[in-house]
Amino acid sequence: MSPREAVRVALQALAANRLRSALTTLGVLIGVMSVVLLVAIGQGARSEITSAIEGLGSNLLFVLPGDGDFGSGPTRSRFVLDDVERIDQRLPGAQRRTAGSTVGAETLQVDGERVSASVQAVTASYPDVLNRELARGQLFTESDVVTSRRTAVLGASVAEELFARQDPIGRQVSIGGVQFRVTGVLTRIGGDGSPFGPDQDRTALVPITTGQRLFGVDRLDSIFVRASSTAAVDADREVIRAALGERLDEDEFSVVSQDEIIGVVGDILAILTGVLAAIAGISLLVGGVGVSNIMLVSVSERTREIGLRKALGARTRDITAQFLLEAVALTALGGLIGLGLGIGGSHLVAAFAPVPAEVTWWSVALALGTSVAVGLVFGVLPARRAGKLDPVEALRRD
């Protein structure tokens, strides 16, 4: 039997039992759709986060408390404001390249309007080091920091919600019950508001000393250093280590580059995506078992047909090929429709949900390849059973 003829016979048999074929293929369809969709969402999340981190600039170094091992528990920071000065003095160049921050959640209030925001107590160098720009007004100065002035720069979302269309510059805002004067508004960066991590526009910057008094702490949560170039990242890292090493033990702080953070975050999300794909893969497997089951029923129902075909000259391998092709046609069809729905669903998610979704070629190849393989693997048993039927017995069956 020619391959073309075999395909025709298989499709004919499936078309004769449309409802059953459709239901059988549903399991594979859902499996493939899930694989494509879930991998697309995982991939989308990954590139979203990666680009958010990359937006900070490629030559940024983060000084974090603890030994940098993600497996260890939370560590209380032992950084103080002097450490920023200490690092800055050691780094080559005259420009200020080091910033420190301490973060707390506070309620901001103007007249009746209340907004919760992450209040970041920062050094005056913070906007330069972290590439944050002011849309209006100006930041506090070094002397504001020294004198603990109560001035604040608002994130775009906060300014909008508290002051609507009024100009917030020069107005008073209550932060955690203390009155601050607004001196500036940050440029909006979040755009749609990423679902991962806090909204970068729902924030307020205050002088570090003022903030520490507000929060009742004298530490810094983290220190940021902008290396003079990407090539200088490693050299600067050593300078920072040496500077902090004079005061702190080696396991009390760690210096990580943006690349390393992207690497770790990327790894975590890759594992997450893999787990999602594996779960979806299990449903594909269950779909395969369903195909196997229905093919066995089909073989037993069509015993007489098999006997007749053998009497008319079909070889064992013709019969086996016919049933195997039916199984593969079922799963491949399910795979194709599932792929279509998965890609469509990904676009839908990307359009309407805050979670981005990117269809990747490997998930498409994997899903289609797996669905064909599922048909082959789970079709073999019924197909072999059909091929081995004794024509005499098969023809006698009612």
Place this chain on the structure above:
Amino acid sequence: MSDPVLLTADAVERVYRLGRDIEVPALRGVSFAVDRGEYVAIVGSSGSGKSTLLNLLGVLDRPTSGQVRYDGRDVREMGDTDLAALRNRRIGFVFQSFHLLPRLTAVDNVALPLIYRPGTPRSRRDAAVRALTQVGLADRLEHRPTELSGGQQQRVAIARALVTDPALILADEPTGNLDSVTGLDIMTLLEQLQSERGTALVVITHEHQIAQRAQRTIELRDGLVVSEAPA
């Protein structure tokens, strides 16, 4: 092809095993020959072993001992693939219950044996249309079995048997599911094909009336040939 003998059965025995120790002999040493173009009836009551003999002559089964030879070749020495090819090329089956595939049209049912040999869909359809025309069903090409009468269904089955241009048509109680008038029509058609095309015809039946029409009758009883008589 000068040898006039198409097939021979030589001391053929067929024993069925039921369970571990029970052996049921269905054929106990049957010998005869069928010439090319000959019309032979094999007659016997149920349990005489004629169905077993049909399976052996149709090479759907192999004898326990003895030989079945086609064109001088021993069936027992042929593999499953060779036997499938032998059935496809040399033998046309006509069954009591027609054995048509219900989801296929008449023309597709007739073309069925041709898909197991080389050829284009076009040539297969042409051959099937010719065969259906020959059995008088040129106006029923696209009908499905359920839309045809019993006699018409058996004609489709006969067309399917002759579409491969076989050396032998093996008919198993071809009139068993038909009324006597239609049965007679079917027998006449089979005999006409045998005489016009020179195809050997072996009819297996329990009706002596049908058997008498053949050139030669072989009577089976309890797995043995009890009489062999030219009509």
